[in-house]
Amino acid sequence: xxxxxxxxxxxxxxxxxxxxxxxxxxxxxxxxxxxxxxxxxxxxxxxxxxxxxxxxxxxxxxxxxxxxxxxxxxxxxxxxxxxxxxxxxxxxxxxxxxxxxxxxxxxxxxxxxxxxxxxxxxxxxxxxxxxxxxxxxxxxxxxxxxxxxxxxxxxxxxxxxx
Numbered sequence: 230x231x232x233x234x235x236x237x238x239x240x241x242x243x244x245x246x247x248x249x250x251x252x253x254x255x256x257x258x259x260x261x262x263x264x265x266x267x268x269x270x271x272x273x274x275x276x277x278x279x280x281x282x283x284x285x286x287x288x289x290x291x292x293x294x295x296x297x298x299x300x301x302x303x304x305x306x307x308x309x310x311x312x313x314x315x316x317x318x319x320x321x322x323x324x325x326x327x328x329x330x331x332x333x334x335x336x337x338x339x340x341x342x343x344x345x346x347x348x349x350x351x352x353x354x355x356x357x358x359x360x361x362x363x364x365x366x367x368x369x370x371x372x373x374x375x376x377x378x379x380x381x382x383x384x385x386x387x388x389x390x391x
């Protein structure tokens with residue numbers, strides 16, 4: 230047993246508190262998985278891949294809208310979280326509930342489609358789209374092949390909106 234936990238368990242108040250937490254949290258199906266070490270190069274690659282460009286990189290200081298979404302899938306339905314950042318820095322947040330079952334990749338596509346529709350409604354000329362799905366972005370950039378028919382439909386719709 231780790232030293233801090235061993236010391237805590239020898240103190241009656243702390244041990245009682247920990248037992249109460251165990252009882253409270255036992256109703257949830259919680260599993261602990263320790264994080265593996267991140268090598269310096271992997272961390273550097275991650276930061277360079279997901280860092281947004283500076284405003285100075287934009288030609289002629291074009292107003293840029295940023296719309297961030299993240300799709301999630303559940304057993305019976307999915308959802309999309311949306312954050313819109315206007316050129317003046319104002320931030321809007323909302324969620325979209327999908328009333329049909331989705332896979333993780335389908336939920337990511339729904340997130341991208343939501344961004345594009347919002348960008349069109351806002352008449353944004355310069356829209357920064359960010360995604361954490363390497364597969365979906367790879368499919369849009371035609372770096373990865375799309376095999377499933379449903380995913381091909383999502384890709385066609387995405388291309389049409391862009």
